[in-house]
Amino acid sequence: MPAQRTLLPRSTPATAGVSSRAITALLDRLDAQAVECHSLMVVRHGHIVAEGWWAPYSAHRPHLLYSLTKSFTAIATGLAITDGLLSLDDRVVQVLPEHIPADITEQARRLSVHHLLSMTTGHHTDSLTQAWQLEPGDLVKGFLRVPFSAPEGTRHTYDNATTFVLARMVE
Template identity: 65%
Template sequence: MLPALLPRSTPAACGVSSRSIAELLDRLDDGAVEAHSIMIVRRGHVVAEGWWAPYSADRPHLLYSLTKSFTSTAVGLAIADGLLSLDDRVVDVLPDHVPAEMADQGRRLTVHHLLSMTAGHPDDSLNATTYVLARMVERVTGRGLPEFLNARLFRPLGIDHAEWDRVAGGAAFGSTWSIRSTTWSS
């Protein structure tokens, strides 16, 4: 059974200054931040929420780097399940994707290196580390990353809408710009 939506309350009833919320909203409107939505939760109650046009409560929007947090959460769940460890090497979990000419340094890369983004890329590689982590989670769980997270994280939290960008082969990217969703309120 999914949890009920978060209850709504007034800011004052939860110890939040309405004036401070109004000042925050003014600063967001005046600043260089492109806000899509905001939800302020205090003591388990939503005390303020809103959307900037063209966004709305039911319109999914791109979550950008938050996607990496979901991928790393999936890694943590796989570790908690005993399916993966921080010391597991990429070449051992994904042996069919290892090029024959891979350098020894590449053969030593572990889950820990990928999570801490210390894989040795001198430049931004479009978050290849989280992409590889997503593939590792899929390999050890036998499920696609979105399906695994739906079952283990999103549905238990009452989140029923997440759209994943996928590579040509159908796998979810699992890195920056890969997921769209509405503002969650459950």
């Protein structure tokens, strides 16, 4: 397994002004109320002061996050915008030119970071399955080939593929 990069420094709870007893009380309360937890991380002042996993989960086991992925991707997009790496007006075709299908529509050419973040690309339903069917080896290209039922920016549709495309743009 490759060496894992440490993104946040570790510290003791006491050094960060956190009560170890309060963390233990939280864990006891979660257990007493039968709250199903997979992992817990306590961060204070940019330092990890406590972390742990409930079996069979671990730090190295991939975990499906489902819709939480959208929040992480939106935060990463916001950070990229703050750092000047992306803007809300950047278009998919500008950032990911190697994923543009030959038969791309004018609407697909206009799709921007803003449309992806707000899920207002113009698709009628979640485009994920259809995008995979159209381009099994390239979800971005498949997403851009899914037909649109409304102009971009006019209709919100919960669309999982937008998160994937945003993540590729941030990457």
